[in-house]
Amino acid sequence: MTEATQPRLVAALVGAGFMGRVHSRALRAAGISMSGILSSSSEKSKLAAQELSIEKFYDSFDELLADETVNIVHILTPNISHFDLTQRALGAGKHVVCEKPLATTVADAEKLAKQAKDLQLVGAVPFVYRYHPMVREAKSRVESGSLGRVLSIKGEYLQDWLLNANDTNWRVAEAAGGASRAFADIGVHLCDLVEFISGQRIVKLVASIDTAHKQRAGQAVSTEDMAVVLAKLDGGGLVSLMVSQVAAGHKNGLSVELHGTSESLRFDQETPESLWIGLQDGSRTIMRDPSLLAPDARRLTALPAGHPEGYFDAFVSFMRDVEQAVLGNDPKGLPNFADGARAAVLTEAVLHSAASASWVDVPEATS
Numbered sequence: 001m002t003e004a005t006q007p008r009l010v011a012a013l014v015g016a017g018f019m020g021r022v023h024s025r026a027l028r029a030a031g032i033s034m035s036g037i038l039s040s041s042s043e044k045s046k047l048a049a050q051e052l053s054i055e056k057f058y059d060s061f062d063e064l065l066a067d068e069t070v071n072i073v074h075i076l077t078p079n080i081s082h083f084d085l086t087q088r089a090l091g092a093g094k095h096v097v098c099e100k101p102l103a104t105t106v107a108d109a110e111k112l113a114k115q116a117k118d119l120q121l122v123g124a125v126p127f128v129y130r131y132h133p134m135v136r137e138a139k140s141r142v143e144s145g146s147l148g149r150v151l152s153i154k155g156e157y158l159q160d161w162l163l164n165a166n167d168t169n170w171r172v173a174e175a176a177g178g179a180s181r182a183f184a185d186i187g188v189h190l191c192d193l194v195e196f197i198s199g200q201r202i203v204k205l206v207a208s209i210d211t212a213h214k215q216r217a218g219q220a221v222s223t224e225d226m227a228v229v230l231a232k233l234d235g236g237g238l239v240s241l242m243v244s245q246v247a248a249g250h251k252n253g254l255s256v257e258l259h260g261t262s263e264s265l266r267f268d269q270e271t272p273e274s275l276w277i278g279l280q281d282g283s284r285t286i287m288r289d290p291s292l293l294a295p296d297a298r299r300l301t302a303l304p305a306g307h308p309e310g311y312f313d314a315f316v317s318f319m320r321d322v323e324q325a326v327l328g329n330d331p332k333g334l335p336n337f338a339d340g341a342r343a344a345v346l347t348e349a350v351l352h353s354a355a356s357a358s359w360v361d362v363p364e365a366t367s
C-alpha cells in the first residue's frame with residue numbers, strides 16, 4: 001500500500017471547551033481532517049462547529065459513532081464521562097484520544113487499556129509535555145549515561161487559577177472531576193515526566209494533600225488544591241514533588257530536575273527552548289538547535305534554532321505521532337492507555353497515602 005492510498009486519519013471531537021479548541025487547532029496544524037464535533041447539546045454543538053470552523057456537528061454520541069468517515073474520536077469531556085464514552089468508541093471500532101484522566105478509577109482505566117489492546121486499536125492520552133524537544137534531549141542524555149546513576153529528582157507543577165475562594169470550575173466538584181483534582185489534573189503530568197525522562201518507575205510514596213478553601217462559590221469542596229509527594233524509584237533514587245493550583249504568580253510552572261552521579265538536568269515547561277545542565281565545576285544552558293540535538297529530539301523540532309517552539313508545537317507533534325500509530329507505525333514515546341492507567345494507579349496511591357498518613361507501595365497496572 002502506497003502512502004497515497006493509506007487510510008488517513010479523520011477525527012471527531014467530543015467536548016468544546018478549552019481542550020476542544022486546542023485539539024482542533026493542533027489537528028488542523030498537523031494536517032489531520034476533522035469530520036465533526038459534539039458538545040453537551042445540539043445548540044452548543046452547532047455553535048462550537050461554527051467557532052472552530054468544523055464542517056458539521058452531531059446531535060448525539062450515537063450519531064457520531066455511526067459516522068463511517070470517522071476513525072478516531074477525541075474525548076474532551078468532564079472526567080467522570082471518560083470511561084463510558086471511551087469504552088463505547090472503542091466498541092464501535094474507533095481509535096481514541098482521551099484527555100486525562102483516562103478514567104476516575106484504576107479498575108476502569110485498566111479495562112480501557114485492555115480493551116484497546118485486545119481490539120488492536122490506538123488509545124492515546126495527551127501527556128504532551130513529552131513532546132517538547134528538550135524533554136527528549138534530557139531523556140536521551142539519561143539513556144546515554146551522561147547523567148550517571150539517578151540519585152534524586154525534584155519536580156513541581158504550580159498554578160494559581162484557583163487561588164481565590166470565588167474561583168471555581170467543574171473540576172472542583174468530585175461528581176464531575178473525580179476524587180482527586182490537583183494531582184489527577186496536573187500531578188500526573190509531573191509524574192509522567194519523572195518516569196519518562198528517568199526511565200524508572202515510582203515504586204513507593206508518601207503523600208499529603210490539602211484544600212485551601214473548604215467552599216467555593218457557596219459549594220463545599222472535597223477535592224485537593226495541593227499535594228506534596230515523596231517517592232522512591234525502582235533504581236533507588238529519591239523523588240520530591242510539589243503540586244498546587246493555589247500558588248500565587250504561577251501560571252503553568254511545570255519543572256523537573258534530575259540529579260545524577262555525573263551531572264544534573266533541569267527542564268522548565270515555561271521556558272521550553274532550553275535545558276539546564278549542572279556540573280560540579282560549573283553549569284551551562286543548552287538551547288534548542290536541531291543540528292545539535294539527539295535524533296529523537298530533532299524529529300520533534302519543526303523550526304530552526306532561534307524560532308521559539310512551545311506547548312502548541314508539542315501538541316501538534318503528539319497528533320502526528322497518533323496518526324503514525326493509526327497507520328501501523330510505532331512512534332517513540334507515544335503515551336498510550338497503559339500510561340493513562342499508570343496515572344490512575346499513581347493517583348489512587350497518593351489518595352491512599354494521604355488518607356492513611358503512611359508510605360504505600362505503587363503497583364504496576366494489570367492491563
